Amino acid sequence: MPKKIVFFLTIFFLFSGRIVFSYWPSGPSEPIELAYAFTERDNQEGDFDLAREAQFNAVLDYTLMLRSEEHIENYLDLCNQFGFKVFVPLPYYDNETKILDKDEIKRQVERWKSHSAIYSWYILDEPVLHEVPRALQKEFYDFVKSLDSRPISMAVNGSNNAGKWKTYFSEEAFDILFLVVYPYVKGTAQYAEFYMNLYISRFLSYKEGDYPVIPVIQAFYDSDESEILNPEGHLQEMYQIFQNHELVSYGLAFYAWRPGGNLIGIRQDISIYNEVQELISLNKVPFPTSSITIYPNPCNFGIGQEVKIIYFSIDSEVVVCIYDIAGNLVRTLNENDGFSMGGGFAAVVWDGNNDRGEKVARGVYIIVVTSSAGTVKIGKICLKEE
Numbered sequence: 244m245p246k247k248i249v250f251f252l253t254i255f256f257l258f259s260g261r262i263v264f265s266y267w268p269s270g271p272s273e274p275i276e277l278a279y280a281f282t283e284r285d286n287q288e289g290d291f292d293l294a295r296e297a298q299f300n301a302v303l304d305y306t307l308m309l310r311s312e313e314h315i316e317n318y319l320d321l322c323n324q325f326g327f328k329v330f331v332p333l334p335y336y337d338n339e340t341k342i343l344d345k346d347e348i349k350r351q352v353e354r355w356k357s358h359s360a361i362y363s364w365y366i367l368d369e370p371v372l373h374e375v376p377r378a379l380q381k382e383f384y385d386f387v388k389s390l391d392s393r394p395i396s397m398a399v400n401g402s403n404n405a406g407k408w409k410t411y412f413s414e415e416a417f418d419i420l421f422l423v424v425y426p427y428v429k430g431t432a433q434y435a436e437f438y439m440n441l442y443i444s445r446f447l448s449y450k451e452g453d454y455p456v457i458p459v460i461q462a463f464y465d466s467d468e469s470e471i472l473n474p475e476g477h478l479q480e481m482y483q484i485f486q487n488h489e490l491v492s493y494g495l496a497f498y499a500w501r502p503g504g505n506l507i508g509i510r511q512d513i514s515i516y517n518e519v520q521e522l523i524s525l526n527k528v529p530f531p532t533s534s535i536t537i538y539p540n541p542c543n544f545g546i547g548q549e550v551k552i553i554y555f556s557i558d559s560e561v562v563v564c565i566y567d568i569a570g571n572l573v574r575t576l577n578e579n580d581g582f583s584m585g586g587g588f589a590a591v592v593w594d595g596n597n598d599r600g601e602k603v604a605r606g607v608y609i610i611v612v613t614s615s616a617g618t619v620k621i622g623k624i625c626l627k628e629e
Contacts (some may be wrong), residue, residue, distance in 0.1 A: 275457055275494025277301040277330065279421075282500060284310075285316045286508075289476040290500065291325050297516065298523045301494075303365060308334060308351055319360045328362035330396055331355070336366075336383065338373050342381055342444045349390060361492035363419060367397040371411040380416035384420040391514040398459070399446070400425070408445060414452040421496055422446060423459040424481070427472040436476070439484045447488065455493040458485040462497035462519060463512075478518040479541045479627065482525075486540070495526050524568075524607045535612055541625040544595035544602065550624055552576075552610060553590040560615040563591050565624075568607050573597045595626070 255323050275468040279301040283290035294302065302322060307315060308331065320330050333351065354359060367375060384395055398421035399412065424442050426435035438554035460481045463473065485491050497519055510516075521541065551565055563576040574597050581591030597603050605626045612620040 272491070272497050273300065274492075274526050275301050275328070275496070276526065277303060277494065277496035278459065279303050279459060279496040279502045280305060280499030284314065284321075285496065286321060290510075291321060291327075294327070294500070295325050297395040297520050298498075299328065301330060301362065302500075303330040303332065303496075305332055305368075306334070308332060315355065316358075318360045321354070323358075326358065329360045330363045330365045331361050332365040332368070333387065336375070337377070338436055341376065341379055343379070345386060348386065352387060352390040352572075356393070361393065363394045363396045364391065365396045365398075366524075367416070369398055369400040369423065370413075370416075371407055372400050374407070374411055376412060377413040377416075380413045381389055384416040396421060398596050405445070408449045412449050413453070414450070417454070419455045419457065421457050421459050422485075422490065423498070425471070425479075427461055427474060429470050429472060429478055432472050432474060435480070436484060439481065440448075443484070443488050443490070456490050457494045457496050458482075458490050459496040459498050460522070461486075463515060471517070473512075475514065476518075476523060478515070482522050483540070491526060495522060520609070521605070521625050521627065525623060535610070535620045537610060537620045537622045537624050541627050542595075543627040545627075550593040550595070551590045552581075552593065552612065553588060553621070554620060561589070562613050563593075564611045564613070565593065566609045567603075567612065568609065573603055573608065580602070 258555065276299050278294050278299045278301070281290070281294065281304055283294075284304065284307075286292065307318060310318075319329060333348055335347045335351075336342075337344075340546065352364065364387050366387060367380060370380055376463040380397075387395055395417050397417045400423040422443070424439050426432065426438045431438060458481075458518060460478055461471070461491060462478060482495070510535070525541065536551075538551050538553070539548055540550075542548050542550050554561060554563075561578055563580075565574040565576070567573055573591065576591045578589065578591070580593075581589060583589050595602055608624050608626065610622045610624060612622075
């Protein structure tokens with residue numbers, strides 16, 4: 244059997260337990276890669292093609308259900324054509340009066356629930372921030388669930404105020420949670436890492452259930468005058484912080500595709516587009532995060548970084564093989580290429596060269612750690628441009 248076939252069969256069987264989710268019977272067969280606030284509805288600007296090229300497989304449009312039925316149907320049909328799962332917002336809750344418009348919710352859900360493009364009903368946006376009572380969140384969830392069995396999602400941003408979390412964060416009102424952090428705004432960008440870690444730690448202190456979490460990465464800004472900043476490399480920085488908190492497993496969401504309807508962002512800035520593609524590629528192949536540690540990830544060899552591959556091994560010789568995504572062997576490393584870390588842990592160091600001493604290209608690489616005892620551990624690394 245050719246080596247590439249053996250490689251991909253190994254990858255398939257080792258990963259198969261990670262890509263079948265058990266939160267509900269119709270869980271996804273691959274991580275969600277969501278274009279959040281995706282405002283294109285007819286592909287006149289070619290955004291559907293661009294999103295597909297970037298490997299997105301899901302979309303969310305905040306105002307979709309406020310459009311005409313013909314508009315909604317055409318949009319859902321187009322999403323079906325491009326293979327996009329649709330998260331459908333149900334904007335029938337009044338923040339001022341705290342009242343659900345159940346008649347309109349029922350009409351919309353009953354009208355569209357048979358459409359195969361719809362993946363999830365998105366019921367609330369940042370209920371902690373908007374102080375939506377927990378009981379009302381649960382009422383909204385139960386009502387929609389009584390109409391359709393699809394998973395229900397919401398986004399939580401909220402506050403670092405412990406009292407707000409305790410009062411307004413309910414795990415009984417969703418099946419999928421979008422975790423939103425917006426650190427790259429004027430006046431706070433220099434504290435982005437601190438702010439993200441503080442907010443995520445607050446969320447994790449109140450997280451008790453076992454449910455899918457999709458981190459939202461702040462991807463684009465809407466104009467040169469915007470309060471939202473877009474510093475170079477911030478997508479990878481946000482991704483790494485979410486990864487450090489072990490929140491990158493179910494999928495990623497990128498906010499926003501075309502905020503305000505203008506074209507600044509992914510269409511005009513090729514560096515942003517490349518970063519989006521890299522992170523989605525990195526997230527496409529799940530792996531057991533507890534098996535090995537790869538740091539830094541993503542990595543940029545062009546600024547002097549080296550990849551450390553850390554593994555647990557006692558009385559066993561280890562070989563580390565690095566493959567490209569086509570299954571070609573790129574580099575073989577062993578214990579002579581690394582060092583002991585004590586406590587049974589060891590690490591090898593990869594300098595970004597292949598076995599011929601040539602620098603490898605940017606992209607996603609698969610790392611396979613094999614011990615003489617017969618254990619196999621698999622990870623992945625994303626390499627950035629110099």
